[in-house]
Amino acid sequence: MARAARADRRRPGRPARLSRDGILDGALDLLERAPREPLTIARIAAEVDAVPAALYRHFASLDDLLDSVLGRVLGAAPLEIRRRAGWPEQVRDWMTSLRAHLLRYPAVLSLIGRRGRTSPRWLEAIAELIAILERGGLRGARLARAQLWIAETTIGLAMQEASLSLPEQIEGARASLPEMSEAGRGRLAPLVPHLAKLDGDAFFEFVADRTIAALVDLVEDR
Numbered sequence: 527m528a529r530a531a532r533a534d535r536r537r538p539g540r541p542a543r544l545s546r547d548g549i550l551d552g553a554l555d556l557l558e559r560a561p562r563e564p565l566t567i568a569r570i571a572a573e574v575d576a577v578p579a580a581l582y583r584h585f586a587s588l589d590d591l592l593d594s595v596l597g598r599v600l601g602a603a604p605l606e607i608r609r610r611a612g613w614p615e616q617v618r619d620w621m622t623s624l625r626a627h628l629l630r631y632p633a634v635l636s637l638i639g640r641r642g643r644t645s646p647r648w649l650e651a652i653a654e655l656i657a658i659l660e661r662g663g664l665r666g667a668r669l670a671r672a673q674l675w676i677a678e679t680t681i682g683l684a685m686q687e688a689s690l691s692l693p694e695q696i697e698g699a700r701a702s703l704p705e706m707s708e709a710g711r712g713r714l715a716p717l718v719p720h721l722a723k724l725d726g727d728a729f730f731e732f733v734a735d736r737t738i739a740a741l742v743d744l745v746e747d748r
Contacts, residue, residue, distance in 0.1 A: 544576050546584040546594075553595045557631045562688070565595060565633055589643065596637045597647040600627060607654070613662035614738045620655050621680045621734050628681070632688035638681065652677055662745050672741060679737060683730060692726045 552573035553565060563569070567588065571578040585591040607619040628635055638648045656673050664672050690698070700718050703711050 544574060544580055544584065549574055549576075549581055549584055549591070550594055550598050553591075554598055557595075557599070557633060560633075561631045562633055564636065565592065567591070589640070592637045592640070593645050593647050596634050596645050597650075599631050599634045600624075600647055600651055607658070613658050614742060616658045616661075617655070617676065617738055617741065618734050620658060621676065621737070622730065624651060624680055625684050625687075625730060628684040629687060635681070635685050635688055659741075662741070664745060668744060672744065676737060676741075679733065683733065687726050692724060692729055693722075696721045696724075 549570065553570050556563070556565065556569060556573055567578045567581060570591075571581055574581075581591060585594065606623045607616050611619070638645050652673060655676060656669065659669055659672050659676075686695075696718065699714065699721070703715055703718070706714065
C-alpha cells in the first residue's frame with residue numbers, strides 16, 4: 527500500500543524526485559518483497575529509478591546508507607519493552623522484540639557488522655539493553671560481560687534461524703543419522719523426537735528463561 531501511495535504521487539511521465547526518505551522507502555520495499563535477499567546499491571538504485579551514483583547525493587557513504595536502512599528496520603516498530611516491568615522482564619522484552627525485528631528482515635543481519643565496522647544503529651539498541659541492566663544494579667566488568675552475553679546470544683540465534691529454521695535443522699539432523707558413526711548415532715538419535723517438539727519460539731523462550739535466571743544470580747551475587 528505504501529509503495530502504491532508513493533507511486534501515485536509521481537507526476538505522469540516523470541520519475542519521482544529522489545530524496546533521502548524516498549531511497550530508504552525503496553530499500554524497505556525491497557526488504558518487504560524479498561527479506562532474505564542482500565541489499566546492494568544497485569538493487570536500491572533500481573528500486574527508486576536512479577543510477578547508483580545518484581544515491582550518494584543523499585548519503586555520505588555506503589555505510590551511511592546501510593546504517594540508515596538498519597535504523598529504519600530497528601525503528602519501524604519500537605522495541606516492545608514494558609516500561610513499568612522489572613528489569614528481568616525488560617531484558618526478556620529486549621531479547622524477544624529484537625529477535626522478531628531481525629527475523630522479519632533477515633537481510634539486515636549482515637548490516638550490523640561490515641568489514642570490521644559495527645553499525646551505530648545497532649549500538650543504539652545495545653545502549654538500551656545497557657540501561658536495563660544498569661537498573662538491575664550491574665556495573666563495570668559485570669555489566670560489560672552481561673550486555674555482550676545477551677546481545678551475542680540474541681543475534682547469534684537470530685542468524686541461525688534466518689539461515690535455517692529450527693524444524694529444518696532437526697529434519698536435517700534426522701536425515702543425516704544413518705551417515706553417523708554408530709556411537710554418535712546412539713547418542714543423538716534418542717534426542718531427535720524431543721527436539722522435533724520444539725519450534726524456534728519455544729527454544730528462544732527456553733534460552734531467555736535460562737539467561738535471565740543466570741543474570742538474576744549474577745546480580746544477587748554481586
